[in-house]
Amino acid sequence: MDVFPLGLWLDLLGTFVFGISGALLAVRRELDVFGIAVLSVAAGLAGGMIRDALLGATPPTALADSRNLLTAIAAGACAFFGHRLLAKLNKPVMILDALGLGLFAVSGCGKALDFGLxxxxxxLLGVLTAVGGGAVRDLLVVETPRVLREEIYAFAAMVGAVIVVIGAGLGFSETSTAVVGVVAVVAIRVVSALRGWRAPRAPR
Structure with missing residues (x-):
């Protein structure tokens, strides 16, 4: 039996990169080690927990499988000890956030299809999975969630989820579909951030 199926790999990778993004935000806000751990766990696990709760998959994978929690804690530890190195990267939080967005959009949509939706x-569930962790992370530090204020964000997640649906409908390999979906989300998110693309706003 495959103890590391594709869905679990996507969840663990998404948890790790979102966990680091949450921890780096905590470091930037000068929170202590407990605050870093809280933001890392919240960012890494909240999206998957929302997905599982809506699917009726209880207990949520984040609680049923300790590997998810350990991954989020490990991400916090990496940021705690290595935040100076990570800070040298170009916009590390945005890049990690884009990668986590893609991973969770793909895994959330894939799990929803597996449940017969x-x-x-x-x-929709893929998008909620992707933006949930980041929204909780931002709310904990009293910021307007990125999905509501920044460049193309939820749209990027939606594109990744659509790719998963199309790939499943056409019978493509789950792995290749997941890779294409994640790459598409990251590309859209990063390019939109660099060019300042935004969703339309109400006229003043």
């Missing part, structure tokens, strides 16, 4: 609800 129709394509449209599966896409």
């Amino acid at each position: 129709d394509p449209l609800p599966a896409i």
Whole structure:
């Protein structure tokens, strides 16, 4: 039996990169080691927990499998000890956030399809999975969630989820579909951030 199926790999990778993004935000806000751990766990696990709760998959994978919690804690530890090195990267939080967004959009939509949801609800759940952790992270430090204020964000996650639905419908390999979906989300998110693209706003 494969103890590391594709969905688990996507969840663990998404948990790690989102966990680091949460921990780096905590470091930037000068929080202590407990605050770093809290933001790392919240950013890494909240999206998957929201997904599982809506699917009725209880207990959530984040609680049923200790590997998820350990991964989030490890991400916090990496940021705690290595934040100076990570800070030398160009916009590290944004890049990690984009990668986590793609991983969770793909895993959330894929799990929804596995539970028998129709394509449209599966896409919605993929988006919720992708933006949930970042939203909780931002709310804990009293910031307006990125999904509501920044460049193309939820749209990027939606594109990744749509790719998963199309790939499943056409019978493509889950792995290749997941890779294409993640790459598409990261590309859209990074390019939109660099060019300042934003979703339309209400006219003043």
